Amino acid sequence: MLANQSILIINSYHKGYEFSDRIVKGIEEILYKNTDIDVNILYMDAKRVTSKEYFDSLEKLYSVQLKNRKYDLVIAVDRFAYDFVLDTHNKFFIDSQILAVGIENFSYDKAKKYGVENKVSALIERRDLKGNVDVIRAIFPSMKKLYIINDKSLNALHTEPLIFDLIQNFNGNFELEYIKEDSLEDLKKRFSKREESSAAIFIRFYKNANGELNKNHDIADFIKNAQIPIFITDSLFIKKGATGGKIVDLYRFGKSSGQMALDILEKKPHQVLVSDDLYFIFDSKKLSEFTLPVDALRVDYEVVNKRETFYDRHTGFINFVFTISPFLVFLILGLFHNIYMRKRTEKELRQRIEFDEVLLNAIESPIFWENEKGIIVDSNSKFCSLIGVTHESIYGKRLEDFKDNPKTKEIIEVINKYIENSYENFEFKHFDENRKKRVYIVKQERFQDKKSKTSGRVTIFTDVTKEREINKEKQKNRQFIIQQSKLAEIGEVFSSIAHQWKSPLIEITAIAQELFYSKKCVAEKEDESFVKDIMNQVTYMTDTINDFQKFIMPSNEKVEFDIYEAIKSMLEIVNHNMKYNSIKISVEVQEGTNLLVTGYKNECMQTFLNIVNNAKDALLNNDYRNRHVDIKLFNQNDYLVVTIKDNAGGIKNENIYDVFKPYFTTKSDGHGIGLYMSKVIIEDKMGGIINVENVNGGALFTIKLDQRK
Structure with missing residues (x-):
């Protein structure tokens, strides 16, 4: 058994496209027998879109989906997926083995060019055109012309070498004509009239000239209504109007691919194989329609859609009559028993209905x-x-x-x-x-x-009454926790205010003492100067306490505010504390940045305060000459981005994924709700994004606020 192995299947086409879906179904049947293998499937849409812009966009999408995934084996279904895997191998699949299935040819030089010659295996789907010509020749000896039908898609180019080789080396008493049409409707008109001595081999016809993808039922309708016998090379249109042929069974081909994948996971040597699992199958109704006998074939073949005889349709009944005729008496007894059981069932059904009614009303x-x-x-x-x-x-x-x-x-x-x-x-x-x-x-x-x-x-x-009540209660509790978190920061703020007030108080005391003891302060103008100095200090203290009061007031409704102004207001509160601890704070706004957001201003300020205070605590371990916090603001797509970075050495790797969890703290006196509530405010209340990472010897907090609201 293969334990803890992972496989990624990349399908060239969209889900519902029958050709690739049958191959994938066969692969899955083999792989899912081994329950220890993790299988994931990604779908491209190369049948409908083949532009470079599409594949570039697909690469960007997969860069997100495959960012943190590693696969032991990547299975590419058909050519577009294989080319995509080669182009992106060094980006997404550097350590993965590669299995290409459903491609029609394999180039070792191409694999070597991408550096995967020792990692790639392939199971090539090879249509046997010559074998089909020999089959048609055997059952249709009077044929004068054989058409080979193909479209003008990129896949058709890979089949053309086989067609040209067949035509060049053909030796027979009938004419070969290669048709590359642009329109399925034109193809329908061309073969809407009877041609007694003609037949056709249908290879593919999936796209019109305008790039429109033909649906399988439209193709099947053309094959069914064509007035010449249409032979096929794969199993898509058998039982859908095709006469038959020597075909590739896509489901069996998928199972072979799945077994090859298991061999690769078991470290068996890489191989490039051509699938030879072909078999002969014919539609009985089409053979009768065009009077084509298959008895001349000297191979084993299967006939489907056989016309049933009266005996075929009623074999069971005829055998039944002959078998049970001695038991007619038991049949009569059985009828009486059936009547009894029916009455009993009706009674049970009434009881069931009554029970369902009681249950429904409950x-x-x-x-x-x-x-x-x-x-x-x-x-x-x-x-x-x-x-x-x-x-x-x-x-x-x-x-x-x-x-x-x-x-x-x-x-x-x-x-x-x-x-x-x-x-x-x-x-x-x-x-x-x-x-x-x-x-x-x-x-x-x-x-x-x-x-x-x-x-x-x-x-x-x-x-949902109870759920609504619970949600309201949760909202109240969340608001309480936010306010509790804010109160937890008040100690820091009070410390800052205490430092900010010491200087003006000392100044006021000195001015008052000088006014009282100085004998020179006798002039009125000098008195006014002393009073003005005192009032400047008092005004400074008043502004400080007003800023503090605004901060602790909870926000009740969303408003539009300038994020830069909010950050400046927050820094005014902690400015003195930061200077006291020799921490330099810089704020950089990228030119042309839209700074307006809609949300809760005070709670947003609380988030910035939590992060800056955490940075301050961490920076106290640095040399006092090398402590700084850098704040940057810029627009990215529809978001306003705020980054806050310190140089305090960063967060330990084992803690970095836990810092936003409630009550998680690395401080001896920490409460563990600051960063948790920051995440609640930014992501739950304001619909933004917050994350943290270690960058260049410090922690970098990134906050993204949506400006589309």
């Missing part, structure tokens, strides 16, 4: 059914109670029949809104018999009964 959510004409078929008692009518009066009526009822009118309006946009949750509020407010979410589903051939809609009103 459900707290109001429910009712409508048929396709909008007539109410049934409902539970909760719905009847909701609109205030009896169960008997609602049956057979339309909801509009009760629109005079105010509650019913509201329900109709909510249902109409839901029908217009079923992806949005529409709420319906209602006061129950106890005058308690109830909140319901509307959900509708269509139903169809195949036996009775009826359909309609089921409408469910899910009671």
Whole structure:
């Protein structure tokens, strides 16, 4: 068994494209037998889009999807996926083995060019054109012309060498004509008339000249209605109108690919193999339509869509009659027993219906059914109670029949809104018999009964009152924790204010003493000067306490504010503390930056304060001559980005993924809710993004705020 192995399958085409889906199904059947293998599938859309811009965009998308994934083996289904794997090998699959399946040729030089010659294996799908010509020659000896039908796609170019080789080396008594059409409609017209001595080999015809992808049922319709026998080279259109041929079974080809993948994981040598798993299959109805005998073939073959004889259609019945004729008596007894069991089943069914009705009425959510004409078929008692009518009066009526009822009118309006946009949750509020407010979410589903051939809609009103109450309580608790976090920072702020007030108090004391003791201060102008100096110091202290009061006030509603102004206000609070600790703070705003965001200004300031205070604590371990915090603001796409970086040595690797968790702290006196609440404020309350990483000897916090709101 292969343990802890991982495989990535890259499909060249979109999901639902039958050619590649059959191959992938075969691969999965083999791989899923080994439950220890992790299999992932990515889909390209190369059948419909082949531009360089598309593959560049796909590469960017995969750079996100495959960023943290490593695969032991990458299976590329068809050429486009294989080319993509080669082009991006050094970026996404540097340590992965490669298996290319479904390609029509393999170049060792190409693999060597990309440096994967020792990592790549391939299972080549080779259509046997010559073998098909020999088959057609054997069952259609009077044929005069054989068409080879191909389209003008990129894949067709890889098949053309086989076609040209066949034509160049052909030796026969009939004509070969190679057709490369641009339009499926033109192809249908060309073969809409009977050509008694002609046939065709269909290789592919998936795209018109305008790049439009032909659907398989349209191609099958052309093959089925063509007035000449159409032979095929793979299993896509067997039983869909094709006459048959020597074909590649795509499902069996996929199983062979899956087994080859297991061999690679088991470290077996790399191989480039051509699949020789071909078999002969023919459609009986088409053979009869064009009078083609397959008896001349000297190989094993399979015939499908055989016309059944009377005996074939009724073999079971005929055998049954001859087998049970001696037991007619037992049949009669069996009929009586069947009648008894039917009566018993009807009784059990009635009991089941009664039980279902009791169970339905026990459900707290109001429910009712409508048929396709909008007539109410049934409902539970909760719905009847909701609109205030009896169960008997609602049956057979339309909801509009009760629109005079105010509650019913509201329900109709909510249902109409839901029908217009079923992806949005529409709420319906209602006061129950106890005058308690109830909140319901509307959900509708269509139903169809195949036996009775009826359909309609089921409408469910899910009671989410408790959930809404819980959410409100959670919001209150979250606001409490935010305020609690803010209070936890007050000690830091008070310390800052204390330092800021010491200087003006000393100045005021000195001025007062000088005024009191100086004998020279006798002039009125000098008195005014002393008073002015004192008032400047008092004004400074007043501004400081006002800034502090604004900060601790909680924000109740979202407002538009300037993020730069918020950062400056925050720095005013901690400025003296930072200077006291010899920490230099720089703020850089990129030219032309849109600084306006919508959210909660004070809570946003709290986030910046939490990060700056954490940086301050960490920087105290640095030499006092080398302590700095750098703040940068710039726009990126639709976001305003704020980065805060220190040079305190960064966060330990084992802690960096835990710093935003509640109550996680590395400080002996820390509370562990500062950065947690910062994440709550930025991501939950303001719809932004916050993360941290270690960069150049320090921690870098990045905050992104959406400006599209």
